Amino acid sequence: MVHVTWAMLANAKTLSAGLITGVLLAVFLQHITHLHLPSDDFSRNGGLGSTTHAFLDNMALSLSKPLQMAQQTWRHAAYKSCRVAQSLPFCQQPTISRLPTPIFSSTSRTSFSTTSATMAAQKSFLEALKDRRSIYQLNKEAPKSDKEIVDIVNQVVLHVPSSFNSQSTRVVVLLNQEHEKFWTLTAEVLKPQVPEDQYKSGTEPKLNAFKGAYGTILFFEDPQPVEDLRKAFPIYAHNFGDWSEHTSAMHQFAAWTALEAEGFGANLQHYNPIVDQKIQNEWKVPQEWKLRAQLVFGGKAGEAGEKQFKPLEDRVFVHGAKN
Numbered sequence: 001m002v003h004v005t006w007a008m009l010a011n012a013k014t015l016s017a018g019l020i021t022g023v024l025l026a027v028f029l030q031h032i033t034h035l036h037l038p039s040d041d042f043s044r045n046g047g048l049g050s051t052t053h054a055f056l057d058n059m060a061l062s063l064s065k066p067l068q069m070a071q072q073t074w075r076h077a078a079y080k081s082c083r084v085a086q087s088l089p090f091c092q093q094p095t096i097s098r099l100p101t102p103i104f105s106s107t108s109r110t111s112f113s114t115t116s117a118t119m120a121a122q123k124s125f126l127e128a129l130k131d132r133r134s135i136y137q138l139n140k141e142a143p144k145s146d147k148e149i150v151d152i153v154n155q156v157v158l159h160v161p162s163s164f165n166s167q168s169t170r171v172v173v174l175l176n177q178e179h180e181k182f183w184t185l186t187a188e189v190l191k192p193q194v195p196e197d198q199y200k201s202g203t204e205p206k207l208n209a210f211k212g213a214y215g216t217i218l219f220f221e222d223p224q225p226v227e228d229l230r231k232a233f234p235i236y237a238h239n240f241g242d243w244s245e246h247t248s249a250m251h252q253f254a255a256w257t258a259l260e261a262e263g264f265g266a267n268l269q270h271y272n273p274i275v276d277q278k279i280q281n282e283w284k285v286p287q288e289w290k291l292r293a294q295l296v297f298g299g300k301a302g303e304a305g306e307k308q309f310k311p312l313e314d315r316v317f318v319h320g321a322k323n
């Protein structure tokens, strides 16, 4: 066993010259130092001596950092590659049993905004739910930074459920000039199609109001995971289209409510499919993704309109309640 140990030490020296090899060694070292055998038992049974064991432990520790960095770099590279080439194997989610590890796991990024904690301190979920309204008078006074907005969207996309965990929703967040560009392009598409007087009196002021907001979130559905589910579960094939729409709606609702809870006003629009082509060309969105909705948000410059509620008795039916 001593022979083996020295061989390993010699190897460690040589291997540390190259990052890739070092990473492989770290995996190996981590593996053996995390065996559930207590080190004493291991030594008594002719295993590695405790000094060697400590050395290997240290090696594993010191090499685990580059390992994590390499993993992170790979994840980011994978994410970027997926944006340009959806056909790459690690971009696909062929069957549920082969769903890849999410590119960002909830534990892999610790830099999320603390705004959700702030929200929790101020509002309950039901309060946030009640406060979410359609606000059409919006301005450019954003109560949160762009980074915080992106963090909110990231949290929504990570944690909102999807049918069979398909994670089929894609979002494009347009802020500042890019947001304005969206509404300029929408106006360019609509103007030739709407009668002139109608455009002047209705469409144009409406589009200008959206343009006067701070940002727009575009919600797409990627048909690939949906198609994969159809193949994997033919018995439910006819349902997956509906469930993809439900998945999108859940994301829209969560983003809308989260933004409201963080002090924004927002409203939901549907200029798809009329703007799809132009938008997809402009922001290099894969042509096969389907635009489902646009969430316009910004500072609140007005109140929501009055809302009528149909009686709950006509809408909620309870059986079996005990207290």
Ligand SMILES: Cc1cc2nc3c(=O)[nH]c(=O)nc-3n(C[C@H](O)[C@H](O)[C@H](O)COP(=O)(O)O)c2cc1C
Pocket (backbone or CB within 6 Å): 132, 133, 134, 135, 267, 268, 269, 270, 304, 305, 307
């Ligand atoms: C699925 C869905 C689609 C909607 N589409 C639009 C839309 O295209 N344009 C719009 O101005 N509002 C749209 N809305 C907003 C609704 O009109 C609004 O939520 C509803 O009247 C209730 O008002 P509230 O949002 O203030 O609670 C949509 C809402 C939902 C849930």
